[in-house]
Amino acid sequence: MPLTAGAAAEPESEPAARTGITARGTLARGAGLVVAAGALLILALASVWFGSKGIPFLQTWDLLWHADGSDASVVIHEYRIPRTILAVLVGASLGLAGALMQALTRNPLADPGLLGITMGASTGVALALTYLGITTVLGYVWLAFAGAAVASVVVYALGSAGARNATPERLVVAGAAVTAVLFAVNSGLMLTAPDAFEEFRRWQVGSLSGRYYDVLWPVLPFMAVGVVAALLLMRPLNALAMGDDLGRALGAHPDRIRIAGAVAITLLCGAATAAVGPIGFVGLAVPHVARFLAGPDQRWVLPYSLVLAPTLLVGADLVGRVVAPPAEIQVGIVTAVIGVPVFLVLCRKRKLTSL
Template sequence: MSVESRAVPVQRGKHPDGPPVGPAALPRATRAGAAGRGAGLLLILLLLVLVGLLSVWVGTRGIPFTATWNALWNPDGSETSVIIHDYRIPRTLLGAVIGAALGLSGALMQALTRNPLADPGLLGIGLGSSAGVVAAISFLGIGSLLGQLWFAFAGAAVASVVVYLLGTSGRKVATPDRLVVAGAAITAVLYAFNSAVLLLDPRAFDEFRFWTVGSLAGRYYDVLQIVLPFVAVGLVVALALTPSLNALALGDRTGRALGVNVGRTRALGAAAVVLLCGAATAAAGPIGFVGLAVPHVARFLVGPDQRWVLAYSTLIAPVLLVGSDVLGRVIGAPGEIQVGIVTAFLGAPLFLALCRRRKLVML
């Protein structure tokens, strides 16, 4: 007797030998879980708003909260109003955008490679941006931040394309292992290139060292206007891939059986990572641990569902980055400590704590 002839028709939400199963069995639990995760997103969003207000208030120059609040809503051209609107607000907004880009790109990279220790650096994005800045300073004499930004983004894009081409050489689909190996090889080459150029050109080294530490200082609305479109496109592409990422987490073979085009999903995901992390790195320099640690915090809170992991990562990372920027201003007063240094000090213990609490797994 064939399998088809022995199959028993099952109505939606019912089992032939027992109580209802499937979507009809746990509607209340499912709704409760989604409602709880949605409430969590709202709480994190509220925390982001509070941290943003704190970032506008706290700075190297002390301004009373009442004066900050009045200048925030009633700009009058005074010195306090100029500090708030021309310096602190764009810095805060850029920190939020960069944090969202880093958190989302990290979660996307870990989902694409099914590697809990993956971050966007595996595609050579960080060192690709660095190589672009080094080339712009040393070979072309470009000293402006806006000029270096375009070269940083171009370097990230070129490095990522080369990694992806190496990962797909000889095959139609880039496997996670091949991408990691190709990324490691390109990273080593770019590191050698940067080191050689900087050692031979002390002037380039003096300019480059202020970019490579990772900072939001000195970034204004013009930088935000440049990176925002890239981050927006990357965000849309990443969120559109979430159903495919859930299937891909079960393995390439299972993903194909569920109707996922694995090659297209990885290509679009890699493009989104380049747009997100490339724009963030170009604008503020390399900032570590955000893309690595934040997705694990998100999975700890909501589980392995990539829809929620990506959403939570997009909001948790800005809280961490903007909060770290505020902390750097407080600790380093009357100067400041660059945000890349603070995130390293905060992110490393956080990541170690997650490692000790549970195994770093994707499912």
């Protein structure tokens, strides 16, 4: 009898054990996300404190809450705060866009430039500079966003032409083709208008310098909608990862998910690129770090990417501002210098998580 009772009790203990493991895993992931958010907050405060103009910490803290119109107050409120906020928003947008693209295409090396979005934004800027004579960020931000949106639509149309579904493979090939064509177009535009080349070069390198409230407010609505749309796709992306047939059996709609994902990517990457120029590595590597820390569940990958990507971008911008004052190194260069070695180490120590 004791053996029988023990055998009967054994199966009942297994679900409880699995529940305990799941609860501990959820708690650990949640704690990790809180730690990452704390690190982002500390870096954001450091970004407001440090810069080419030295301001004591206590004075910075006081002026942060009580602007008095002094030169230091103007530097903090008119330059450093909007620049830091924009870095957070751009980083979050690029991180989410990269995570979405890798999930939708099932390609671990996908990044926001894969579907031609970044190059589409570049084409919009090139047209604004060469043919319309627009040289201000506030002026060409809209054309950059429009170019990104058009490129996204063209890629999806090509990827779904002649077939019922726009498969990940077809989207990748279509994105590569559109990127190659637009790169040639941009090069031709710059050759026909040498005077616009210098402005285009400054935008192309990826920079937060000179981007303040006049750039932040126009792109903020697009980024906000994109973030909400991306987070709403967390559960559907998990179903899509099992394959289209099994996803449909679970109640998912693969085509709708891909269209919604493409819209979210366009909003996120298009607005971010239009605001500060193309910034590499962030959308490529951060989702891998998120999966390394939280596993493949998109309900955790997307929130982690939302926090880790701006942490990287704010930190990179801070390094670029303080490493060689009074000059600064553009954030696009710093992300490459800091991020590429980290990504290579990650690839060597751990295989890329399958999607």
